[in-house]
Amino acid sequence: MRLSAELKAFEGRLGHHFAKPELLMRAVTHASIGTATRPDNQRLEFLGDRVLGLVMAEALLTADTGAREGQLAPRFNALVRKESCAAVAREIGLGDVLKLGRSEMLTGGRRKEALLGDAMEAVIAAAYLDAGFEAARAMVLRLWGDRIAGVETDARDPKTALQEWAQARGMPPPSYIEAARSGPDHQPLFTVAVQVETGETAEAQAGSKRIAEQQAAKALLARLERPST
Template identity: 75%
Template sequence: MKLSAELTRFSARLGHSFSRPELLVEALTHPSFSAPSRSDNQRLEFLGDRVLGLVMAEALLVADTAAAEGQLAPRFNALVRREACADVATEIGLGEVLKLGRSEMKSGGRRKAALLADAMEAVIAAVYLDAGFETARDMVLRLWGTRIDAVEADARDAKTALQEWAQARGLPPPSYTETSREGPDHAPVFTITARLDNGEEECATAGSKRQAEQAAARALLARLLG
């Protein structure tokens, strides 16, 4: 099977030349365009979601070797959520090459975040099946690159971000309360609760008060921003 000129250009934007072009075609085929003889991208989407998750989990562990699970989770969620996938898909022009049924096309399917996100995950799976994990990882890291840097920068000062969120809504700055301290004096473990005046709160545990405060702020922000 040979890719069309349009799909060849899209493949170049991905930075990957497919040995099995049919995988890319399948990844770009929305269920509204499928037929008994033509597979849609739902199965690839399922796989691509897991590949993306593994790539981002590994990248975050490498980027911050001291972060606890409670600190990593909101960063991970920000990088793999539908909005992030749809943004990347838009940047590489994925919507332009999506194969859609007539009704989806008329309703603006090429611009729908849900469709773009699903297809982006399917494309990741297509690259993974075509060339293996390392190639898929390299592509994802390249396409997500600035977002990974940004989420790490945001994570380093979650307290400031939470305070700005509160001030924008007319709330006083958040408070941070030490709710417990465990362990020996040379290796204490602190649990801190971040609380807003509207009653919203989250707690986190870390080896220093500062780390616990930042982790609690990140956890609260992650919930508030949904």
């Protein structure tokens, strides 16, 4: 099998050239267009999730030999969660080469967080099956790059941290309100506001309500913890 020019360019961005190009083709084939003769990436996605997990667990143990399990777990979760996989997928233009069915194409499938995250996991599995664990490991570490070194900040869940801030001061939990929703049904944009008992508020916008809540909590927490001058 010969890859298209588009997929060859993607290989370059990925940093792994496939000896078995059919594996890459399968990794970028969504279930919406898969057939008996053109398998989709769902099984690869299952495997890639485990390969990514092993790479990140090993990397975290190596980076901080004195960290306890309770410290490592949130860092690990931050690195392997779907949002992180989708962010890497966007950086390398994975959405541009996905093979999608018409319905997914029409509903913005190339930009969907879950779809991009799943496809990134499938690509990791494809590299693992193509050249083994060391090759997959090298590719993942290269693509995740600075995320691993900066994971301590990302690992802190903003909603949990904001709730702990409020509880430590004898306040009720923060309240979240969906202030607005815009955009088409297949690509909504949520505006969420968060408020604590002191009256301090913050807003954020995102393509999902959960992410908007996280971003609003992060913004408010940064403001609340800013040293007074």
